[in-house]
Amino acid sequence: MGLYQRWRRLRLPGLQACGLHTALEAAVPAPPACLVERLGLFEALWAAQVKRLAGLAQKEPRTIRVALPGGRRVEAVAWNTTPYQLAQQISATLANTAVAAQVNGEPYDLERPLETDSDLRFLTFDSAEGKAVFWHSSAHVLGAAAEQLLGAVLCRGPSTECGFYHDFFLGKERTIRGSELPVLERICQKLAAAAQPFRRLEASRDQLRQLFKDNPFKLRLIEEKVTGPTATVYGCGMLVDLCRGPHLRHTGQIGGLKLLTAEYTRRGFSEVKTPILFSTKLWELSGHWEHYQEDMFALQSPGSDRPTSSQSDHSTSHPTDTLALKPMNCPAHCLMFAHRPRSWRELPLRLADFGALHRAEASGSLGGLTRLRCFQQDDAHIFCAPDQLEAEIRGCLGFLRSVYAVLGFSFRLALSTRPAGFLGEPCLWDQAEQVLQQALEGFGEPWDLHPGDGAFYGPKIDVHLHDALGRPHQCGTIQLDFQLPLRFDLQYKGRAGALERPVLIHRAVLGSVERMLGVLAESCGGRWPLWLSPFQVMVIPVGTEQEDYAREVQQSLQAAGLVGDLDADSRQTLSRRVRGAQLANYNFQFVVGQKEQSNRTVNVRTRDNRRLGERDLTEAVGRLLELQNTRVPNAEEIF
Known part of the structure; x- marks a missing residue:
């Protein structure tokens, strides 16, 4: 029996009894060869991983100590005992309600064997982290259904604060149709009911490229985000997807799933959204659905809200093919600083620019006003002395808070620190990260630490807003840059008369003006505040x-x-x-x-x-x- 036949028999049990067998057999085409090949490679890699872990457990039988909630400590076997097994020892209720675990503070699958002495905590749907796991796993079910029913090329399918959504690509002229959503929803429900396990696989970069050789979006993620020797892939039934996890133990823990009829499409790039999901099966909560409406924007030129006469809707050329177009303001501002001798008395020197910028975005990643090839950025650069750095960062944060308060947005800050491929001296990075952390702690707003997510030229503070659908958008940013002042040989005369090098701060509050407008439009839902309203x-x-x-x-x-x-x-x-x-x-x-x-x-x-x-x-x-x-x-x- 082939892989597809085994999957269909396993994933769609009892369809004849519920009267949907004929409809779904007609609705779900045979999977393309690339999916069958990907699943075959995943199964081979999975078998090798299972064998390797079994060998570790036999070769190094080792007792580890696990600290459980409440202060209790138990013994476990490395590479063998799982958090789920320990949850079963504590209580059947915990084993049924836990969605994932935290092991030494890190998110962890319940079925993933423990490796070392551990501080173990369990996540349930009552916590924000537990909801994120539940909804992220639900997004994988949606991705599997989209691949099977629509032949979709999957992009991203994250959880949000109130549910989840999935982006996928159907081709330049193909968009999801409203009539397909009910069938897609029924397939999602059947895939969830089949209780398919989520299997976590560690794969090398070469193996990742082979797994996703037919998905350009995943290949781009691998090149941009996978900085270590391996990354994790999750298999669930026919679906194989690049993902950090963790996930539910199996899809059967998803007790209810519904898709919104609202959709966003742009040249085949489709986004299916879901409202809050509750599982009546697992947590005995009465389900309810939050429905959202959003403003949609039809743009004349792909990736630009500025219609162009030289580019038709079906053109594959990018606006950035023209050399006269500007991709960034940073070099221009450095040249403005360097065009004459500077003194310490002029610092901090603050320059701002709202000129149009252009970026060579892939066609599948474009989306309404939130990601364009031609856009405006409230781009500012602050040249300051090292001892002025913390005060300038505090000023940037205060300015950001005042602007977002006027726009009615809450936000979340994240400190992104030194990545693997950084440039410059480690001691300089450490000092800069300490300055940013001190400024954040004095700012008084909650913030997260994202180790290794900084730019290669310096650490940064990212600002995330949430739109009406709960989707996060990175808009504002405050970045330190050690490299541009060095590359442009920027200098100023210090108090003692010696030449010194300034520190550069990249600062954007709105980020892309168009993206902010799109997020604001969705947040208002047409009900603009008086001061912004076109209809007062x-x-x-x-x-x-x-x-x-x-x-x-x-x-x-x-x-x-x-x-x-x-x-x-x-x-x-x-x-x-x-x-x-x-x-x-x-x-x-x-x-x-x-x-x-x-x-x-x-x-x-x-x-x-x-x-x-x-x-x-x-x-x-x-x-x-x-x-x-x-x-x-x-x-x-x-x-």
Whole structure:
């Protein structure tokens, strides 16, 4: 029996009994040869790993000590005892509810044998880490279904704070159809019910390239992210995917799964999103689904929100083929620093640039406003003396917090430290990382440590926002750079008269302006705050007799710099015009009738149909202007 036949028999049990056998047999095509070949290579590597671990367990039978929650200590056998076996010894309830483990502080599969003395903790769905494992495993099920049903080339399928999603590529002209989602969901449910184990495999870089030779997205990840001699791959049924893990023990722990009908497509690059998932099977929680709506952007030129006449929608050329296009601002700012002698009195020197930049992104990685080939960046570079570094970092963090507070975003900071292929002196890196850490600790916001994720030229602080779907976006960044000042031979005359080399800080708060706009649009869902809204006030006269006064109200709004529109369509009833303005998300409606005309007032309503009553026209316009200038997020509530 071939691999595909064995998989189908194992993965889809009992379909005839539930009446879906014929439908799914027709829906799921035979897997392409590349998937069968990949699974065959995985099975061979898995068998070799099992043999190797068994040999270690026999050759070095070693007793290890494990510290369990509550202070209890037990003995275990290295390369043999698993966290799941210890969970079973503690209680059946824990064995059923644990989704993963932490071993010496690191995430760990429940079925992965322990190797050394360990401090063991168990993760359940009640913790943020446990939810991430649960949803990440669910994303793998979705990826498996997409590969089988759609012939998808998988990109990424991470968990978010409220569920998970999966990106995959279907070809330049192919996008997922709404009619395919119900079938995809049914396949996901069957794959979950088949209780397929998640198997963790350590593979060398060469083995990884061989496994994913038909997936350009995975090959790019291997080249960019795999810095050590090996990385982990997880197999689950027919699916083989590059992944750090950990995962559930098997897909049967996923008790419920539903896909949203919303989808984002761009030249075949599709994203299927899911809301919060609860398992009624494992944790006896009543399921509920959170549905999201999002603004979609149709762009004229692939990878750019600036339409071009020289590139059609089907062109494979990149805008960066033109030498005149600028990929970054950093060298220009270094040349500006170096064009004349500098003194310590000029430092810190801060330069900013909002010019258009271009980047040669792969076509499959483009997405709406969040990843473009042509974009603007609030790119700033600070040249400072070493003893000014911490103060400048604190200033950058404070500026970042003030901007995000206005935009209404929460954020998470991450300190990324020295990678394997760093340039420069280790002692300089240590000093810089210490400065960044001290600045973060004094900043007072939570932050994470990402060892080895720094740029080759210096450590950095990354800033992650979350959009309305819970997807993280890296927007702002604060990076230290030791190499550009060296490469451009940047110098200034120090206090003692000797030439010294400045430290360079790359700083972006919004990151890509387009990406920030996309994240903000999804976060607002069309309900823009007053200070950003393109539809601030709709003036609505009750009858034709009030049209002249209504135009006067509109002119008063516009004279104050506010957006005021007029709906004097006498063919529509008053209630229909008010409702139309609310559906169009006008923050306010100013209704004027005979009484308001006589009193020179307006009757104020909000887009949520809150009736705020009659207000003096001058006072109402002044209040809107005050709310706009203070950039409050809830003008409708505090008007």
